Amino acid sequence: MSAAAAPAFRAALEGIEQIDQPVLLRQRSRDYYWYSPILKRELDGKAADLIAVPRTIDEVVRVASACARFRVPLAVRGGATGNYGQMVPLHGGVLLDMAQLNRTLWIEKGRGRFEAGVRLGDADTEAQLQGWELRMFPSTRRQATVGGYVSGGAAGVGSIRYGQLRDSGSVLALKVVTCEETPRIIELRGADIGKALHAYGTSGIVVEVELALAPAYPWVEMIASFEDFAVAARFAQQLGESDGIFLKLDSLFAWPLPSYFSGLDGALPEGKHIVMIMVAASDAGAVQCLVKEYGGETTLERPYREERGRVPLYEYAWNHTTLQVLKIDKTVTYLQTIFPIDANVEALIASHERFGEEVMAHAEFQRRQGRTNCSSLQVVRYRDDKRLWDIVAEMETMGIKLSNPHSYILEDKGARVLSADLQLLFKRESDPHGLLNPGKRSRWQAAPPPSLQETRVASGHGHSRAR
């Protein structure tokens, strides 16, 4: 019997909603890791022993305290829209479902504060009622939560103007609960935000998030189509570098990716490479001019609206691209890569020419270090692991670096090195027993508690490639 099922532990959680039906435990312990055949092999079957659904921070504190006292692992679930098993409990224990911690605390000029379980779509809508909106959101806006996004996300729709979630000014505060016998509630601001940002919930339980908001724009969705991939790529870069054109989405898709997209009849000409765009309505004319200048064709232009039954363009972009293809062809998988600053377009073109349709080019343009750069979520016709890693190795010779989507290990994601030390240091005090989402950090050296030793994943991080 797992520690989480022990009567004394259950008694400690009395009054807090609990779920222990095996079918629900299995269902709710999964995210979208199945995009990766590698993660699918490793994570299928992993599940929590108990789900706790707190309604208040006080209830979160009680769960954290019980876990610390009984040495029960604790993973946190937001919308479970991650792609790397970020929230999948590797060692059973409690899954803390934040769905009921869903109050918008306040929205004022340029900022908003939300409980961790608020869905991003709801946060965005509430902000818009006051003339503001989220600076950025993932393509899973409708399902994902604020807490999940800051714990497992990096960028998204809006990053072409507002940069990365980790950029100073994006996230203004995080309130975290520690996993100790007597948990503390800690407000992180400024550089301290890095202690818990994008930490997969390993260094504290994020219960409140304060975000910088953007003024709400009326957005227009556009698709530009191009004969030649290199031209499409250069257009997407130039568009992103056009400071006078206020953008929210600038996404490049090589043919045949558009052939997998349904619901956009007429906007996706056969054989053409496309750029999906969200642009401030006042700038749509400027985009049309630029499309013409590059010899392309504007094949869609419509107002952006969130409506039932209407798929917004961003649900073809970012991590939704792979999903759109997987709906039709279950054999594909994907890569996630970071491109060299100031040489990303050349690398994109070289990679497209080298791999053709085996690695279908898909790039999300975004601001990074003050530059227009892109990251890529290429859709790969998967043959076997060896071929996948060969592709990765070859890409690295082109300056394209893997941010490994086939690993659930935090340190295998690019650009996280700087905050890793800070997080590990913070974790020593916020999670002294190493109970928070155990197994997700390769550099956490604390001896695992006895309850973990039994169930420890034998293969460890054998799958994770040296970076």
Add this chain to the structure above:
Amino acid sequence: MSAAAAPAFRAALEGIEQIDQPVLLRQRSRDYYWYSPILKRELDGKAADLIAVPRTIDEVVRVASACARFRVPLAVRGGATGNYGQMVPLHGGVLLDMAQLNRTLWIEKGRGRFEAGVRLGDADTEAQLQGWELRMFPSTRRQATVGGYVSGGAAGVGSIRYGQLRDSGSVLALKVVTCEETPRIIELRGADIGKALHAYGTSGIVVEVELALAPAYPWVEMIASFEDFAVAARFAQQLGESDGIFLKLDSLFAWPLPSYFSGLDGALPEGKHIVMIMVAASDAGAVQCLVKEYGGETTLERPYREERGRVPLYEYAWNHTTLQVLKIDKTVTYLQTIFPIDANVEALIASHERFGEEVMAHAEFQRRQGRTNCSSLQVVRYRDDKRLWDIVAEMETMGIKLSNPHSYILEDKGARVLSADLQLLFKRESDPHGLLNPGKRSRWQAAPPPSLQETRVASGHGHSRAR
């Protein structure tokens, strides 16, 4: 007697407000060219023969027609806040004062349309009432007009996020009246905007301007102070590159420039180099963190408000910096320079080290070609012309290029080469007799009309340096 004073000409303007008192003609024919001792020598005494003050586009058409028929030169006056004699009539004739053409035509989501004579401050305020604001404005926001800005300006407060006025998407349309016997009213959109943008009114009379607007932010004014100039420069660059920090102003001033600024007691520590900042209120905390990280000190933080008697920070910045110093020391002048992309900070530091207080460093950080760059309006302790040009020549060896503020010739301003051909071509049809603001384009080859030959400025553009 000038052609503009001829009874037949005056009769053609019947019903249109006219001013011909010599003192008013002299006063209103000037802009701020006197920052430059060189322009002062060349332009002092230049004046129109008649000022016409149209109230409608129809009246503008009548003036343009009369000028074409009688071969009378025509210059256009907005707020007369230019610094290079952009609007100074070199050959007498009519000065078209746009002050009464001051209706805001409409403001809708993300754009606004204004008659040319609307003051930028009024345009900004009217937009703000509807939740929008100007994307950028010059430091002369309170006096300058929309038409004057697009005819003689290039960038301004806001350019750190929205780039240059000439960037696609900034100016959405210009309505111009041609100077022909039967004038045409032409609406310019898209790439055609370049035909009249920043043309000093030489290729058409701008009567309406459609601008992209930005959502209105609550702004905060901040001053950060630094011991070391190089650190201050690097801070200003890093701030501009911080995509998560939404900025409106990012201006660097080397000591002793701050010693000339009054009204900011306590915010300008003796001997310190400063950065003046306007930032979205929600991001002020992120700026504070960055200031600390660079070892600086935040010496001012206050909400931005337009109030009588309160000098906004931007009135110390951009082209106001030189004015602030001139109020105290009449012997200074200035330079205007463009810095190399991706190497601007190094050039700034090298230049500061080389020239010290003789050339007081002042840089306005802004987006240019998708990068955080700066241009500089250095305040120079003027000795004589030779020393001034020696400084310029030495700067050019550092990659710093002059955008000559001591010339009234359009082609002497940097980065205008691309649109010059387009403008000259357009001018052939819009101003066949070469009457619009004659003498401001070195490349206009049309034979001057007889009325000009008499009064032609003998020295021509002898003062303008080969670029």
